[in-house]
Amino acid sequence: MRTQMATEAGRTTAPSEDRALVGPNLLAVLDGVTAKPENGCAHGVGWFADQLAAEILRVAHLDPAEALKKAVDQAAELHAGTCDLDHPDSPSVAIAVVQIKDDVLRYLVLGDATVVVDTKQELRVVSDTKTQRTAGAKTEDVEHALTGEVALQDVRRVAILSDGAARAVDLFNLFDWRQALDLMAANGPDDLIRRMRAVEKEDAKAVDWPRQKISDDATVVYLDR
Numbered sequence: 001m002r003t004q005m006a007t008e009a010g011r012t013t014a015p016s017e018d019r020a021l022v023g024p025n026l027l028a029v030l031d032g033v034t035a036k037p038e039n040g041c042a043h044g045v046g047w048f049a050d051q052l053a054a055e056i057l058r059v060a061h062l063d064p065a066e067a068l069k070k071a072v073d074q075a076a077e078l079h080a081g082t083c084d085l086d087h088p089d090s091p092s093v094a095i096a097v098v099q100i101k102d103d104v105l106r107y108l109v110l111g112d113a114t115v116v117v118d119t120k121q122e123l124r125v126v127s128d129t130k131t132q133r134t135a136g137a138k139t140e141d142v143e144h145a146l147t148g149e150v151a152l153q154d155v156r157r158v159a160i161l162s163d164g165a166a167r168a169v170d171l172f173n174l175f176d177w178r179q180a181l182d183l184m185a186a187n188g189p190d191d192l193i194r195r196m197r198a199v200e201k202e203d204a205k206a207v208d209w210p211r212q213k214i215s216d217d218a219t220v221v222y223l224d225r
Helices: 046-060 064-079 139-144 163-170 177-187 188-200
Strands: 001-007 018-022 026-032 093-100 102-111 114-119 121-129 144-153 155-161 220-225
Touching: 001 018, 001 163, 001 188, 018 046, 018 220, 026 046, 026 155, 026 220, 046 064, 046 093, 046 177, 064 102, 064 139, 093 114, 093 121, 093 155, 102 121, 114 163, 114 177, 121 144, 121 163, 121 177, 155 163, 155 177, 163 177, 163 188, 163 220, 177 188, 177 220, 188 220
Parallel strands: none
Antiparallel strands: 001 220, 018 026, 026 093, 093 102, 102 144, 114 121, 114 155, 155 220
């Protein structure tokens, strides 16, 4: 199977808080939740995203939900002695995970990241924009994740996107999801981000497409056969 990845910060003046993972049997996108000035943590969202990503890779053999729970626990231990992990604005990430194991593709989505699975029977789009739960210091939040699985033989292609990339479809309506997958198959996921950035630039005052962030961090992992 072929895997491609593209990522771009939303601003040139700040590093991206998105992270992408491409491991032997696991793919993921982590989208750091923008930190408030007072969040109880001395390290920052980018640091937390890095630690959580590393921990997820270490336990990638586990079921995605169990892997995320263990990674959350392990990441929390790294700064429990220096930071207030009970603070309501403690660093967290929206996350989407795809695991390929035992001829099954399993996925997990927590927060407004998106997984798109194109199968022989259907196009499955999974994103959680209602609960506003994210992966932070508490493993109980993982209980709210959306999960599912598909027989690998039925999978044609998969995309995992942060919300800053998914807005190409969800907000700007540049394509429907099948067209977005076709574009990435032909030109790579960087072309989807490039076309979206052009629209953001044209609507720099958020008049045509009202949005909180004029340009957001954008990350895509694309997989096909």
